[in-house]
Amino acid sequence: MATPDTRTQILDAAEHLFAEHGYRGTSVRAITKLAGANLAAVGYHFGSKAELMAAVARRVIEPINAAQCAGLDTLLARTPDPPVSELVEAFAGPLFDEMPADDEGGARTSRLIVTILSDPAEEARNWTGPAEDSVRERYLAAFARALPGLSPQELRFRMRGILAVTAVDRLEVHQQPSPGCGSPAAGEAARRWAITFLTAAMSTPPTRT
Amino acid sequence: MATPDTRTQILDAAEHLFAEHGYRGTSVRAITKLAGANLAAVGYHFGSKAELMAAVARRVIEPINAAQCAGLDTLLARTPDPPVSELVEAFAGPLFDEMPADDEGGARTSRLIVTILSDPAEEARNWTGPAEDSVRERYLAAFARALPGLSPQELRFRMRGILAVTAVDRLEVHQQPSPGCGSPAAGEAARRWAITFLTAAMSTPPTRT
DNA sequence: GATTGAGTCATACGTTCGTTTCATTCAAAC
C-alpha cells in the first residue's frame, strides 16, 4: 500500500497519542516524531495544536454522527413513532460499530471519544459543529414522543446516560482487559448488554415528583 | 475562623485547580499563588506535584467510600437480600451527597472525581487503593444475589454503567450549566432521576442469549 | 531552462514548567 501523505500521517499519529495521553499530555514533537514528519508540519498543515485536535475529533465523530442520523431516518421512514428500544439501538449502535472491541483502531477510538468528551483542556472540546447538535436534537424529539410525560430535563438526563454508559464501557474494556474480552463475540455481547440496559433505563416511567 | 495552615491551604487550592483544569493543566505555581504560599511549599509538604495530587484524591474519595460501605452495612443488617433499588441508592447516593450541585465545594468535588477517574495523566489515575476495590466487590456480590440468572460478565457491565451515569452526569452539569441547574432542587432532582434510571436498568432481566 | 509554489527541513525564540538550593525567620528547648 502506498504510504499516506504527511497530513494523514500526522492525523493518525495525533489520534493515537491524544487518545492515550490526552491533549495536554501530548506534545507536537511527539506527534511529528511518531508520524515521521517535521516539527513544523503541524503548523503548516493545521495552523496550531488546537486546530489539529479539532481535525482529529471531527474525523472520528463524523462517521458516527452520520450513522446515527441515517439510523433515525430509517426508523422514521417506517413509522413516525418508533419504540424506545429501536431508538436506543439506532443511537447507541453506531458507537459500537465505530469502535469495535476486536481491533486496535477501535480501542484507540473509544479512548479518544472519552478524551473528546471529558478532557479538562478546553481545546479538546471546542470543536463541535452544528451537525452534532442537530442529530442530538432530533433524537431528543423522537424520545420525547416515545416517552410522553417525561419532563425535558429528565429526558436530557437520560440521554446523557446513554452516552455515558457506551463511552465508559468501551473505555474500561481496554484499560483493564479481562480474559476473553476483545473477541468479536465479546464485542457483540457488550453491544446487546448495552441495548438491554439502556432500553430498560430509558423506558421506565418518569420519576414521581 | 482561624486561617488554616499552609498545608491545608495548598490542598484546598490544588483541589480547586485540579478539578477545573485537570492535572496537567494545573501548575504548581498556580496552586501556590492561589494558596498564598511560596512555590517551594509544595515540594516541602508533599514532595512533588504527583504526590500532592494523590493527597488531594485521597481526601476526596475517602468519605465517599466510607459512606458506600456504611450504607451497605446498614442494608445487610436489615436483610441478607436487599432489593436492587436500595442497593442502587446505597451505592450511587454517596456520589451525590459528596458532590451536591448546590454548593461551590460540591461542584469542585464532582469535577475532581471525574478528573480522578478519567484524567489521561498517569499520575492522576493509578492511585486507588485496596479499600476502593473491596467496596466494589462487596456490592458486586450483593447485586449478584439480588439478580440471579445474570452472568458475572453482564453484571460487571451493569455496575460500570452505574459509575458512568453518575460521574458523567455530574461532569456535564458543570461543563455546560443550563439555567436553573446548580440549585439545591436541581441537585436533588438529578439524584432521584439517577436512582430511577439506574434501578430500572439494573433490574431488567438478563439479555437473552 | 527559468519560474513558481506547495511542502519539508533545521533551527531558534520566548515562555513556562517542576524541582532544587540556600538563606532567613521564629518559636520552642535547653
Next chain:
DNA sequence: GTTTGAATGAAACGAACGTATGACTCAATC
C-alpha cells in the same frame, strides 16, 4: 542567651513546551 529545627522565602536550574522563521527541495508550469 544560645541552640535547634520546622517552616518559609527569593532565586535560579535545566528541560520541555508551542510557535515562528527562513532556507532548501522538487515536480509542475511556462
